[in-house]
Amino acid sequence: MTTSASTARNDKSRAFRRVGITASAAALLAGAAIPGVAAAEPAGKDRPDLRAMVQEITGSGFAGVQLRVHDRRGDWTGSAGVRKLGETAKPPTNGRFRIGSNTKTFVATVVLQLVGEGKVGLDAPVAGYLPEFGLDRRITVRMLLQHTSGLFDYTGGLLPDGTVVPGIPLQGKEFLDNRYHTYQSEELVRFGLSKPPLFAPGTDWTYTNINYVLAGLLIKKVTGNHYGDELQRRILRPLGLRDTVVPGTRPGIPGPHAHGYYRYEEAGQWKTVDITEQNPSWASSAGELISTTKDLHTFFSALLGGKLLPAPLLAEMRKPHPKGGYGLGLYVQEASCGTVLKGMGGFHGYGTLMASTPDGNRAYELSMTYGDSAADLGQAYFNADKLLTDRVLCGK
Known part of the structure; x- marks a missing residue:
């Protein structure tokens, strides 16, 4: 892994910790063995190598895992672990889950489509729109799309002088007591703007959610529609993504899904709560999409294949910041095999990855649900x- 990728990994790990998605935030039924083997489809394409990987990932501390692989041998899906703690049924092989920051890839695509239509300037001041x-x-x-704005994140952060500034309640019992609270996007932005910036715009890189809340508001301002409606019109319906949901304030996950759990400490005791x-x-x-x-x-195949963006804008999308990758x-x-492209996301109870080689010949999508393991998730x-x-x- 390169230095920039390692830096990105560390920044993303810190982001996970801010929302409690680490060992202290969940995992698998403590000490439980993983029953059976991963379910796979289609039945005629058994892949012992992939089944073993699903088992290995699940055994590292997750309650359940869903994996989809596309390579030269075709497409394969499998799952392992449990759908719900205390039960033996495996996660559905194409169940729904919270994708966290993979939402940002969808939102960036819509913003870049607006750039291509001449409705937004990629290097224009955001203040001109908002x-x-x-x-x-x-x-x-x-700068919003690449996390170089310097804006303080409403989820909390570390100021340049080393001061830790908390964000909205996203950890421990305070989060659980407020888990059904409705936040307005404008409210989240104003919370972040009430804190000092982390650095001057464009001079550094720090992963912050406020950038993409602003991007969603920009979409609404330019189009007159909620960003979710634009996602539906521009991406979800054209690609037939019927199982992708913009939940808004709705708390549940519709359709087949695995449960996610949140593990936290209270009065010296560790507790695990179903946070689905x-x-x-x-x-x-x-980060709200399901x-x-x-x-x-x-979606990722269509994006990288040039079906959603013109070539020049797709090229801009694929230019990494030297610090954050x-x-x-x-x-x-x-x-080790060259450039790879990824979306990475965490949400209370859920972790998600989507990744591909630039040509789309090799790809994987992974959903992990957290249970009550004390492992460093x-x-x-x-x-x-x-x-x-x-x-x-890389085919190793």
Whole structure:
């Protein structure tokens, strides 16, 4: 892994910790063995190598895992672990789950489509579109999409002088007591803007959700429609992504799905709570979407295949920042086999990855649900990513 990719990994790990998605936030039924073997489809394409990987990932501390692989041998899906703690049924092989920050890739695609239509300037000041927030006019649309705006994140962060500043309640019992609270996107932005910026616009890189909440508001301002409606019109309906949902304030996950859990400490005791139902409005256009491995594969393949963006804008999307290894809405990493492209996401109870070689010949989509293991799930997440990058994308 390159230095920039490693930096991106560390920044993303810190982002997971801010929303409690690490060892202290969930995992698998403590000490439980994984019953049986991974279910696979279609039945005629058994892949012992992939089944073993699903088992390995699940055994690192996750309650359940869904994996979809596309390579020269065709398409394969499998699952392992449990759908729900205390039960033996495996996760559905194409169940729905919260995709977290993979939402950002969808949102960046819509913004870049608006750029291609001449409705948004990629290097134009965001303040020109959203004057109501009094943003620094040096902050451009590109800076939002690449996390170089310097804006403080409403989920909390570390100021340049080392001061830790908390964000909205996203950890521990305080989060659980507020798990059904509705946040307005404008409210999240104003919270972040009430704190000092992390750095001058364009001078550094830090992964912050506020950038993509602003991007969602920009879409609404330019089109007159909620960003979710534009996603439906421009991406979901044209690609037939019927299992991808913009939940808004709705707490449940519709259709077949695995349960996610949140593990936290209270009065010296560790507790585990089923967190499948929660109001995702705190994530807004930075991370609220629900999808499936099949829909994610269809979307990412279409995006990288040039079906959603003209070639010049897709090229802009794939230019990584030297520090973060982040392009415009996706990670651009150097693996042992060359460049690979990824979306990475975490949400209370859920972790998601979608990744592909630039030509789309090799790809994987992974959903991991957290249970009540005390394992370091932040590290387990990145170990799973490395395992699949090496073996699926690079064919080792």
